[in-house]
Amino acid sequence: DHDLLREGIRARLADQTDITIIGEGSDGNDAVRLCKTLSPDVILLDISMPDKNGMEAAIEIRACTPATKILFISVFDDNEYVQEALRIGANGFVLKDVSKPEMLNAIRTVAKGATYLSANVTSQVNREPVSVFAPRKDYGLTCREEEVLSKIAKGLANKQIAYELSISVRTVESHRSTIREKTGGGNAAALALIAAEMGLN
Numbered sequence: 339d340h341d342l343l344r345e346g347i348r349a350r351l352a353d354q355t356d357i358t359i360i361g362e363g364s365d366g367n368d369a370v371r372l373c374k375t376l377s378p379d380v381i382l383l384d385i386s387m388p389d390k391n392g393m394e395a396a397i398e399i400r401a402c403t404p405a406t407k408i409l410f411i412s413v414f415d416d417n418e419y420v421q422e423a424l425r426i427g428a429n430g431f432v433l434k435d436v437s438k439p440e441m442l443n444a445i446r447t448v449a450k451g452a453t454y455l456s457a458n459v460t461s462q463v464n465r466e467p468v469s470v471f472a473p474r475k476d477y478g479l480t481c482r483e484e485e486v487l488s489k490i491a492k493g494l495a496n497k498q499i500a501y502e503l504s505i506s507v508r509t510v511e512s513h514r515s516t517i518r519e520k521t522g523g524g525n526a527a528a529l530a531l532i533a534a535e536m537g538l539n
Contacts, residue, residue: 366390
């Protein structure tokens with residue numbers, strides 16, 4: 339919602355031949371409206387905004403333009419914010435002090451369908467290890483689905499998982515879809531958190 343920040347981001351992206359800015363807004367309502375009319379490949383979304391915050395806007399954007407990749411850029415690095423962003427299906431999360439090279443890397447990474455978390459955000463997500471005494475979460479996964487989830491948590495692509503488990507890529511894709519349905523995990527980063535909860539990583 340701050341003009342100065344938007345101007346700075348625009349200046350950073352202006353000389354990139356593979357990135358085109360097609361719109362900008364100052365609050366969550368603008369974000370939703372612009373996504374509906376412009377269907378951007380990637381949206382940079384702040385969390386703290388007037389009228390409708392970024393989390394609320396992201397939920398609506400996921401519903402109306404599911405192909406749009408959501409990259410949160412925020413001053414908040416609290417574990418609660420990061421996990422909530424991943425839960426609702428965000429593709430990435432970086433802080434407002436992000437360098438230009440990292441911002442460009444984050445945008446290009448999520449545009450390709452991968453998940454990007456800046457290093458300081460990743461440290462927040464991983465700050466509290468799962469206790470060996472904590473009750474193991476049970477999502478009703480089969481042994482094979484747990485194996486696939488464990489590989490996803492390690493960052494392996496479907497083709498790599500298929501090779502390591504001696505199954506087809508199509509079977510891996512089917513397992514991944516079932517795992518998402520059973521656990522509610524929206525993307526690879528969210529599934530990694532679920533794997534940690536289950537003690538699979």
